[in-house]
Amino acid sequence: MYQNLEEHNRLVNKYLKIVFVVALYWCTSILTVFVNKHLLSSDTVNLGAPLFMSWFQCVVSTWICFVMSRLSRKYPSVFTFPEGNPLDIDTFRKILPLSVLYTLMIGANNLSLSYVTVAFYYIGRSLTTVFSVVLTYVILRQRTSFKCLMCCAVIVIGLLAGRGIRKASQRCSPGGAPFLEFSAPWPWPMFSIQTKKSLTHVNQEVWLLSYYNNRYSTLLFLPLIIINGELETIITYQHLWAAWFxxxxxxxxxxxxxxxxxxxxxxxxxxPLTHNISGTAKACAQTLIATQYYHDVRSALWWTSNIVVLVASAAYTRVKQLEMVRHHQQRTAPTQKA
Structure with missing residues (x-):
């Protein structure tokens, strides 16, 4: 009786923690998207340098982690930060793949925001599930079930039915539309998988992984800023020396x-799978908020497209979950018989 009650309380605490973390991710992600959109496209700021903004975000993140590490050494009873050395070659080699994906991911996200509205941002995020299936086959040579492929097909049909990609392409700059459609979604599934792998290299310390990842990304962004021609934009920016900026x-x-x-x-x-699906559902809620906040009027066909994509994404999640349960039962069955 006592053991069952203790197990029940442990499961409840586990699920409450998951709900809290997912809710925290939703709130933080939606706030970040709106703040970035304001910096890139608003009438007051209109920075026009998305990769520079991404680089500066990594710089701030690195300094937050660095200050926390110093405070933990000086006041260990108040602040805690795991020990680590970002200059260690072995650490750099293990975390670098994650940093490359992170750089591509947030760079692509902010570039997308500079071209399109927050409401359209959902379309690029929805393609993550499709790219996840493609990359699973290309990299791991693992085939996806027919049911999952059908869910992916419905996602693509839903996106095309709303004609969202074509409409967004008309609003993008000439080089923006192809980048948005094909570059923005693909780092997401790889980043999720690589994050899970990289956490094992830092003893599951999220703070330490964040420190390493952002520090390495600050270096990776520098050549991209130059290649994208943002140096002149930054130097000639009219509010460069304004304190509010x-x-x-x-x-x-x-x-x-x-x-x-x-x-x-x-x-x-x-x-990683749950995170990708959580991100897709979050993007749907983000779209609803954006259409109200920006007074963005959309057609019934556009809303139908979003609903179809959301339902297909949920169906993919359910099918994948059942397949994982079935696979686990098949693996444990011989042990139970023995």
Whole structure:
């Protein structure tokens, strides 16, 4: 009786923790998207340098982790931060793949935001499930079941039915639409898987992984800023020396740190698959908020497209969950018989 009650309480606490972390991820992610959109496209700021903004977010995140590490050494009873050395070659080699994916992911996200509305952002996020299936076959050579493939087909049909990609392409710059459609979604599934793997290299310490990842990403962004031609944009920016501008940039950096931290935390307490589906559902809620906030009027066909994509994504999650349960039962069956 006591053991059953203790097990029940343990499961309840586990699920409450998962719900809290997922809710925290949703709130932080939605806030970060709106803050970034304001910096990139609003009439007051209109920075026009998405990769520079991404780099600055990594710089702020790195400094937050660095200050926390110093405070933990000076006041260990108040602050805690895991021991680690970001300059260690072996650590750099193990975390670098994650940092490359992280750089591509947030760079692609902010580039997308500079081209399209927050409401359209959902379309790129929805393609994550499709890219996850493709990458699973290309990299791991693992085939996906017919039911999962049908769910992916419905997702694509739902997106095309709403004609969202074609409409967004008309609003994008000439080079923006192809980048948005094909580059933005694909790092997400790989990043989720690589985060789960990288956590094992830092003893499941989310703080330490965030520190390493952001520090390495600050270096990776520098050549991308130059290649994208943002140096001239930054130098000639009219509000470059305004205090309010840098205050807004620091706020964006804090949001960038928060989303990186809670993303790793959600992947740690759930799974890469759950995180990808959570992100898709979050993007749907984000779309609803964006259409109301920006007074963005959409057609019935567009809303139908979003509903179809959401239902197909949920169906994919359910099918995948049942397949994992079935696979687990098949693996444990011989042991139980023995």
């Amino acid at each position: 840098w205050a807004a940039m620091v706020l964006s950096g804090v949001c960038g740190f928060a989303i990186g931290f809670v993303t790793a935390l959600e992947i740690q307490v759930t799974s």
